[in-house]
Amino acid sequence: xxxxxxxxxxxxxxxxxxxxxxxxxxxxxxxxxxxxxxxxxxxxxxxxxxxxxxxxxxxxxxxxxxxxxxxxxxxxxxxxxxxxxxxxxxxxxxxxxxxxxxxxxxxxxxxxxxxxxxxxxxxxxxxxxxxxxxxxxxxxxxxxxxxxxxxxxxxxxxxxxxxxxxxxxxxxxxxxxxxxxxxxxxxxxxxxxxxxxxxxxxxxxxxxxxxxxxxxxxxxxxxxxxxxxxxxxxxxxxxxxxxxxxxxxxxxxxxxxxxxxxxxxxxxxxxxxxxxxxxxxxxxxxxxxxxxxxxxxxxxxxxxxxxxxxxxxxxxxxxxxxxxxxxxxxxxxxxxxxxxxxxxxxxxxxxxxxxxxxxxxxxxxxxxxxxxxxxxxxxxxxxxxxxxxxxxxxxxxxxxxxxxxxxxxxxxxxxxxxxxxxxxxxxxxxxxxxxxxxxxxxxxxxxxxxxxxxxxxxxxxxxxxxxxxxxxxxxxxxxxxxxxxxxxxxxxxxxxxxxxxxxxxxxxxxxxxxxxxxxxxxxxxxxxxxxxxxxxxxxxxxxxxxxxxxxx
Numbered sequence: 001x002x003x004x005x006x007x008x009x010x011x012x013x014x015x016x017x018x019x020x021x022x023x024x025x026x027x028x029x030x031x032x033x034x035x036x037x038x039x040x041x042x043x044x045x046x047x048x049x050x051x052x053x054x055x056x057x058x059x060x061x062x063x064x065x066x067x068x069x070x071x072x073x074x075x076x077x078x079x080x081x082x083x084x085x086x087x088x089x090x091x092x093x094x095x096x097x098x099x100x101x102x103x104x105x106x107x108x109x110x111x112x113x114x115x116x117x118x119x120x121x122x123x124x125x126x127x128x129x130x131x132x133x134x135x136x137x138x139x140x141x142x143x144x145x146x147x148x149x150x151x152x153x154x155x156x157x158x159x160x161x162x163x164x165x166x167x168x169x170x171x172x173x174x175x176x177x178x179x180x181x182x183x184x185x186x187x188x189x190x191x192x193x194x195x196x197x198x199x200x201x202x203x204x205x206x207x208x209x210x211x212x213x214x215x216x217x218x219x220x221x222x223x224x225x226x227x228x229x230x231x232x233x234x235x236x237x238x239x240x241x242x243x244x245x246x247x248x249x250x251x252x253x254x255x256x257x258x259x260x261x262x263x264x265x266x267x268x269x270x271x272x273x274x275x276x277x278x279x280x281x282x283x284x285x286x287x288x289x290x291x292x293x294x295x296x297x298x299x300x301x302x303x304x305x306x307x308x309x310x311x312x313x314x315x316x317x318x319x320x321x322x323x324x325x326x327x328x329x330x331x332x333x334x335x336x337x338x339x340x341x342x343x344x345x346x347x348x349x350x351x352x353x354x355x356x357x358x359x360x361x362x363x364x365x366x367x368x369x370x371x372x373x374x375x376x377x378x379x380x381x382x383x384x385x386x387x388x389x390x391x392x393x394x395x396x397x398x399x400x401x402x403x404x405x406x407x408x409x410x411x412x413x414x415x416x417x418x419x420x421x422x423x424x425x426x427x428x429x430x431x432x433x434x435x436x437x438x439x440x441x442x443x444x445x446x447x448x449x450x451x452x453x454x455x456x457x458x459x460x461x462x463x464x465x466x467x468x469x470x471x472x473x474x475x476x477x478x479x480x481x482x483x484x485x486x487x488x489x490x491x492x493x494x495x496x497x498x499x500x501x502x503x504x505x506x507x508x509x510x511x512x513x514x515x516x517x518x519x520x521x522x523x524x525x526x527x528x529x530x531x532x533x534x535x536x537x538x539x540x541x542x543x544x545x546x547x548x549x550x551x552x
Contacts, residue, residue, distance in 0.1 A: 038266070040226070040256055040257065040258040040266045040267060040268055041265060041266065041267040041268065042267070042268055043267060043268070043270075044259070044260075044261060044264060044265070044266075044267025044268070045261065045264070046222055046261045046280060047261075048198065048220060048280070048283050048284050048287050048288075049196075049219070049220065049287065049288075050287045050288075051196060051287060051288040051289070051290050051291040051293070052290045052291055053290065054290060055289070055290040056290065056291065061292055061353070062193065062194075062195075062292045062423070062424045062425060063292070063353045063354060063355050063397065063399075063400075063423050063424065064285075064292055064293050064294075064295075064345075064350055064353060064354040064355070065190070065195075065292075065293075065294045065295070065354070065355045065357075065420050065423065065424065066281075066294075066295045066297065066341065066354060066355070066356045066357070067122075067294075067295070067296045067297065067357050067416065067420070068297045068299065068337075068338065068341070068356065068357070068358045068359075069119070069122070069201075069202075069296070069297070069298045069299065069358075069359060069360070069361055070299050070301060070302065070334060070358070070359070070360040070361070070392070071115060071202060071298075071299060071300055071301060071302065071303040071360065071361055072115070072302055072303045072304075072360065072361070072362065072363070072364055072365050072381055073302055073331075073334075073360035073363075073364065073391065073392055074360075074363050074364025074373030074374040074375075074387070075363065075364075075373075075374050075375070075376075075377060075386075075387070075390055075391065075392060076364075076372055076373055076374060076375040076376075077092070077302070077331055077364065077373055077392070078092050078095055078096060078392045079091040079092045079093075079096060080092065080095070080096035080099055080100070080104065080392075080394075081392065082375060082376070085328070085331065085372075085373075086316065086319060086324055086327070086328040086331070087316075087318075087319040087321070087324060087328075089316070089318075089319075090316060090328045090331060090332070092331060092334075092335040093335065093339075094335045094336065094338040094339030094342065095334070095335050095338045095358060095392075095394070097342070097396075098338065098342075098356055098358050098394040098395070098396045099394035099395075099396070100403075100404065101396050101398070101403050101404075102356075102394065102395050102396030102397060102398075102401045102403065102405065103394065103395050103396075103401050103405040103406070103407055103443050104394055104405070104406050104407070105393035105394065105395070105407050105411050106406065106407065106408045107390070107408055107409065107410045107411065108359060108390070108391055108392065108393025108410075108411050108412075109389050109390060109391070109410055109411065109412050109413070109455060109466075110359075110360065110361060110362045110363070110388075110389045110390075110391045110413055111127065111128065111412065111413035111414060111457075112128070112361075112362060112389075112457060112459060113362050113363065113381055113382050113383055113384055113388035113389050113457065113459070113550075114136045114361075114362055114381060114382055114459065114550075114552070115136060115202075115204055115303075115361045115362060116133070116136040116137055116204045116205065117129075117133055117134060117135075117136065117459070118361040118362055118413055119202075119203075119204055119205055119298070119361060120133040120179050120183075120205055121413050121414050121435075122361075122413045122414070122416050122417065123179075123183075123185040123186055123187070123205070123216070123296075123417065124179075124183050124184065124185055124186075124414075124417060125186070125414050125415075125416075125417025125418055125421075125428070125434045125435060125436045126183075126414060126432070126433065126434055126435050126436075127414070127435050127456065127458075127518070128179075129458050129518040129519070129521075130432075130433060130435075130517065130518055130519065131179070131180055131183055131519065131522075132180070132519045132520060132521050132522035133179055133180075133205075133522060134458065134459060134460070134521040134522070135459065135460070135521055135523060135524075135525055135526075135551070135552045136204075136552055137174045137177035137178070137204065137206070137523075138174055138250070138552070139173070139174045139250065139254050157530075157541070158540075158541045159530035159541050159547060160530070161527055161528070161529045161530065162477070162527060162528040162529075162549075163526065163527045164524065164525060164526055164527060164528075165526065168526065171523065171526075172523075175206065175207040175208060176206070176207075176208055177206060177522070177523055178205050178206015178207070178208055178210070178211025178212075179205040179206055179211050179216070180210075180211070180522075181210030181211060181215060181216070183216075184429045184432075185216045185217045186217075186294070186416075186417045186420050186421065187199070187213075187216060187217030187218045187294060187296070188216065188217030189217075189417075189421050189424075189426045189427070189428060189429075190217070190294045190420070190421075190424055190426055191217050191219075192426065192427070193292075193424050193425070193426040193427075194291075194292065195292050195293060195294045195424065196219055196288050196291055196292070196293045196294070197217055197218045197219050197220075197293070197294040197295075197296070198218060198219065198220050198221070198222075198284045198288075198293065198294070198295050198296070199213040199218040199220070199221040199222070199223070199296045199298065200221075200222045200277050200280050200281055200284070200295070200296070200297050200298065201222070201223075201224050201277050201297055201298035201299055201300060202223075202224045202298040202299070202300050203221070203223050203224070203298065207223075212263060214262055214263065218296070220261070220262055221261070221262055221263075222259060222260075222261050222277075222280055223259060223260050223261075224259060224273075224298075224300055225256070225258040225259055225260050225266050226255060226256030226257050226258035226259075226266070227251050227252075227254060227255040227256070227300070227303075227305060228255040228256060228257040228273070228305060228307065229257075229272055229273040229274065229300070229301075229305070229307040229330075230257060230272055230273070230307060230309075231257050232252075232255075232307075235310075236272070236309055236310050236311075237272070237307050237308070237309065237310065238307070238308050238309075238310050238313040238325075238326055238329070239305070239306065239307050239326070240306040240307075240322055240323040240326040240327070241305065241306070242367070242368070242369065242538075244538075245367045245369075245537055245538075247304070247365075247367045248304055248305070248367060248368075251303075251304050251305050252305050255305055257269065257273075259276075272309050272333065273300055273301075274299060274300070274301045274330070274333040274334055274336075274337055275309075275333060275336075275337070277297060277299060277300075277337070278336070278337040278340050278341065281295060281297050281337075281341055282340060282341065282344045285341070285344050285345065285348065285350070286344065286348065289348045289349075289350060292424070294420075297337075297341075299334060299337065301330050301331070301333060301334040301337075302327065302330045302331055302334060303365075304365070304367075304368055306323060306326045306327055306330065306368060307326065307330070308325070308326045308327075308328075308329025308330050308332075308333070309329060309333060312328075312329030312330070312332040312333055313325050313326055313328075313329040314329075315328075315329065315332060316328035316329055316332070321370075323368065323369065323370060324370055327368065327370060327373075338358065341356075342356070351398060352398045352399045353399055354397070355395065355396070355397040355400070355419075355420070355423050356395065356396045356397070357394070357395045357416055357419070357420075358392065358393075358394045358395070359391055359392060359393045359394070359413070359416070360391040360392055361391075362381045362388060362389065362391065363377075363379070363380060363381050363386075363387045363388045363389060363390065363391055364380060364381060364387070365380055365381040365382075365537075366380035366381065366382075366531065366532065366535075366536040366537045367536075367537035368536075368537075369536045369537055369538035370536065371536055374386075374387030374388075374390075376491055377390055377491060377492070378491065378492050378493075378533055378534055379492075379533050380531065380533075380536070382529075382531050382550040383462075383531050383533060383548050383550065384457050384462060384463075384464040384473045384548070385473065385492055385533055386490070386491070386492055389457065393411065395419075395439075395443075397423070400423075400440065400444075401440075401443055401444070402444070405443055407439075407442065407443055409442070409450040409451060409452075410450070410451070410452055410455060410466065411439060411442075411451055411452070412435075412436060412451075412452060412455055413436075414434075414435040414436030415436040415437055415438070415439050415451065416436070417434075417436050418434070418436040418437055418438045418439075419436075419438050419439045419440060421438075422438035422440060423440065433517070437451045437452070439451065453467065453468060454466065454467045454468075454510060455467075456510075456511065456514045458514075458515065458518065459550070459551060459552070460476070460525050460528070460551030460552075461474070461475070461476025461477065461549075461551060462474070462475055462476065462548055462549065462550060462551060463476070463511055463515075465507050465510050465511045465514070466486070467506075467507055467510055469485060469486050469487035470483065470484070470485055470486070470503055470507060471483070471484045471485075471486050471492075472497075472504060472507040472508065472511070473548070474511075475547075475548035475549055476549070477528055477549040477551075478547075478548075478549060480548070481497050481504065482495045482497060483495060483496045483497040483500055483503065483504055483507075484496065525551040525552055526552065527551070527552060528549045528550065528551045528552075529549065529550050529552075530547050530548075530549055530550075531547055531548055531549070531550050532545055532546070532547045533545075533546045533547060533548065534546060
């Protein structure tokens with residue numbers, strides 16, 4: 001009996017210790033469990049099909065189209081805009097050249113301040129809220145990590161995160177949360193025009209039948225499955241991990257080094273992820289040079305987990321900031337990718353008749369704790385301040401866009417769909433509301449009007465409208481509003497909400513009418529987390545600091 005009592009006490013103590021350290025145990029145990037239950041194959045086959053042996057008549061052939069989408073790239077991450085990102089020495093000559101040899105959009109806006117809804121809008125030419133894709137799919141384990149980190153924090157944050165976990169257990173897994181199959185993507189539009197379409201990299205719009213890339217118009221898809229650029233202990237990688245941030249913890253915890261080709265079992269890529277995607281993009285171009293192709297290259301770079309090749313890290317180790325050096329190394333790889341793709345087009349005689357569009361899904365993230373990535377703008381990814389949505393936006397098409405063009409009117413992610421369709425002379429769907437425009441007449445100076453009179457953003461009760469230079473931002477939980485005149489105050493320094501109540505009323509009416517056209521979210525928001533506007537995630541809130549609540 002004595003031994004039984006001692007055993008119960010020992011088990012009880014161990015259980016208590018385990019519960020108190022459940023976040024650490026979870027982060028340690030989940031990767032091990034994943035690899036046992038669903039191991040990743042060391043090798044996998046990627047067989048890109050080969051097009052015709054002979055090229056079609058160039059005078060009758062529509063342009064090749066390449067869409068390169070960076071992830072979480074801040075406005076200041078391109079040297080083109082601010083003369084040297086990072087510590088001022090990081091240059092991005094290959095990405096810069098797209099704009100310098102084509103068009104630089106000074107006021108390009110993401111469709112959302114977070115990744116998946118932006119991607120849904122880019123591919124459909126519609127506000128994603130029109131079909132309920134309002135919140136970003138994320139792993140259920142992520143919400144658990146958030147909750148446990150909040151419960152076990154020794155010192156509670158001054159700004160609380162609100163969790164909405166009723167019915168959470170019944171919520172589908174992240175792969176089941178996808179874009180409805182009835183939505184028509186630009187890949188489907190181009191398929192009907194005779195294009196071969198390939199997707200490489202991040203998708204984030206669902207992996208089930210109907211929402212997988214192969215079901216949304218892409219002939220072939222090399223999809224990112226895991227979130228690691230290389231295994232964490234790989235000799236060629238340098239990592240920067242933030243154990244105090246729940247988002248970083250979530251990404252590292254669920255992180256695996258894996259990909260899938262056309263729905264195959266998961267397998268390991270064979271090099272640093274950014275370079276691996278680039279190698280495959282080059283193969284797509286070379287094998288399909290004799291027919292019109294659409295290549296959607298959804299780079300994971302420069303999203304966390306922050307992992308750089310050691311060779312790229314060493315180029316920027318002089319910064320003295322480990323995280324910044326890793327981040328700069330990741331941008332180095334992304335710029336190298338663009339350079340290799342452009343060189344491949346040149347070597348195959350495809351440059352003049354290829355439209356390349358480069359942008360980012362949203363602005364730079366505050367949780368990586370680097371202060372200047374969205375400079376000169378305020379705010380971060382997840383917020384509707386300019387830092388969260390004012391993104392790099394460039395295009396090059398030598399035969400159609402004059403070198404050195406600069407365009408300053410606001411443009412939007414939804415315009416990509418229409419611009420590509422117009423370039424290919426493809427028919428767009430006429431049975432649904434579309435939101436973008438073809439940018440080519442504006443870039444060429446054929447249309448002198450602004451492409452958009454009004455633009456909208458919505459994620460739960462964090463909502464924004466931009467109308468003729470006036471921008472109204474609303475954060476519902478705290479009932480806070482900001483009004484800026486971007487024509488006079490592009491850096492959003494002066495809140496004019498009290499002095500211009502008539503304009504506020506006009507913009508709120510526009511927003512209300514827009515909301516009436518949207519549908520209910522396909523899945524509910526699970527949490528509302530505070531996001532400081534002028535401080536990154538490693539800086540503490542102080543009385544008077546401005547913030548919004550991000551619902552997801």
